[in-house]
Amino acid sequence: MTTLTFHELTDLADPQSADSALIPTIHELVVQQNLRSMGHTDLVTPLETRRQAMLGSEYTTRLSFVAERGGEVVGMLHMSLPQKDNRSLVYVDTVAVDDDVEILDALFRLADEVARKNDRSILSTWEPHRGEPEAGDPNALEAPTGVGRIDASEPLPALYLKHGWKLEQTERYSVLPLPAPSDLLARLHAKALAKAGAEYEIVHWQDHTPEEFLEGHASLQRAMSTDVPHGDLEIEETVYDADRILYFEKRIAEEDRGYVLFAARHIPTGDLAGFTRIEYAKAYQEPCFQEETLVKKEHRGHALGMLVKTAAIAELAVVRPGVKRLHTWNAGENSYMLDINVALGFEKRGIESAWQKKLS
Ligand SMILES: CC(C)(COP(=O)(O)OP(=O)(O)OC[C@H]1O[C@@H](n2cnc3c(N)ncnc32)[C@H](O)[C@@H]1OP(=O)(O)O)[C@@H](O)C(=O)NCCC(=O)NCCS
Incomplete structure (x- = not known):
């Protein structure tokens, strides 16, 4: 197996740069990831929006890395570092071709390394799930809030747990047909x-x-x-x-x-x-x-x-x-918001798990 290498995209401000030329490939990885996890691409940032969205600002520093194997881009790590508040936090986003666990494993290690280098001690992310295991399922992992379960035996949750992340909360993902x-x-x-x-x-x-x-x-x-x-x-x-x-x-x-x-x-x-x-x-x-x-x-x-x-x-x-569709996410325990949404006709389509990792 050819080794994985990582490349930081430092030149995204120039639309003509070699780094910017990788954006369509990254976009396609995200499209495929969404088709696998959600079955649709409504949540994918449009290609023409993506480059702008990846640029940092005085409020948020954004760091992007691609994982390459044999000259092919096979994964991406995107990290957002708030600058005016939450200066211990870094928001992490990973994607790998076919959700390849070996690539994701390497990206998780890289995320820890980049967080440490930037003096961030808490990594934070969200992960979508189309369904929930039944209560009592031996693989069910319940959020500490008592609302929402995920299947801890699935590859992604298993990877988070292996890397020392903790499931903190779940959100209900709902859609209002319009x-x-x-x-x-x-x-x-x-x-x-x-x-x-x-x-x-x-x-x-x-x-x-x-x-x-x-x-x-x-x-x-x-x-x-x-x-x-x-x-x-x-x-x-x-x-x-x-x-x-x-x-x-x-x-x-x-x-x-x-x-x-x-x-x-x-x-x-x-x-x-x-x-x-x-x-x-x-x-x-x-x-x-x-x-x-x-x-x-x-x-x-x-x-x-x-x-x-x-x-x-x-x-x-x-x-x-x-x-045609209004998407929303609400904390599972947020009964006040959920009551309003249910009355409006929002339909539950899955849950999202919220994870954090504290670096020692
Ligand atoms: C969701 C929210 C906007 C609803 O507020 P609202 O329109 O004032 O709610 P309602 O008028 O329907 O309130 C119904 C009852 O619930 C109470 N209530 C509403 N939100 C409450 C809250 N967050 N905590 C405690 N009680 C609450 C109201 O006081 C009211 O009580 P009453 O019947 O005894 O008078 C409000 O709870 C809120 O701002 N929450 C924080 C922000 C949030 O969670 N947003 C959603 C993010 S996904």
Whole structure:
């Protein structure tokens, strides 16, 4: 067997570089990985978006390596290192041709090495699973949160365990088939509107936050990093301010992506009380992604989550008329969010396991 070699991609900023020329091959590895694990490619970043998405920024350093064997690219390791917060953490993404365990094993070792070199002590990642083993299955590994099981005898979980990673949490992966029935949306929206009462109004925008809401958008985004259930995953509050929102929107545009955002504004204080943001890649017509949804603690219990979600989903039919599927991931124990999603018609399609490894 020819030996594996690793090559760091240091020249991705130049679209004409030899490193950039490897991106279509990496993309194809990811496409094949998604077809194996999910049976579809909705979650694959479009090729034309990938190079931009792989570039680092003042907020996140991104390191990419390819594994080569006999001159062929057979695997990739991508690592994201937050720079303004979570400076112990590094997010890890691996892919290998045919999920080859020997290649992944080498990429896991490389990830440890790169993390140490960069003074990062916690490695973090997510892994998709189409199904869950039954409770009582001798191979079932349950998350410490008590919600969600994976089959620990499958090659990937077995590899994580071998390398000292720990399963910390699971998320439910669900999809809402679109267009959603308009009578259901209208009924849920009217009910939420009645519960919200006269103190809240809906505001919304697409791709660019109006200046008056920049700080409000940033404060909601900060709360997202602490208020969402994280089990025992080590995650600190993300540093988010108006500049970072503007930076996020610049990147969205550069990556040929877009978003719609609906927020509930508390009229007496002018505060943005809650929001939901749906994102999409412009190169794909059919899939879109339910990203953030949050209501600030002091505004909960007024059905604002349902209010903004029903409004945003209705708007999607206008701004993305070809859209067919809205993908989302929610912590298995997040009953408040899951209740809203189930009422909206989201269907469970699998789970995602959240893993962390602490380097000694
Ligand atoms: C999901 C979420 C937006 C729902 O908030 P909401 O729209 O205010 O929820 P509802 O109005 O439907 O609340 C129904 C009841 O649950 C309570 N509730 C809602 N979210 C709660 C939470 N996270 N913790 C404790 N109680 C909560 C409400 O106070 C209300 O109680 P009441 O009936 O006694 O008045 C909110 O829980 C939240 O922001 N969670 C944190 C962010 C998050 O997890 N987002 C999803 C990421 S995938």
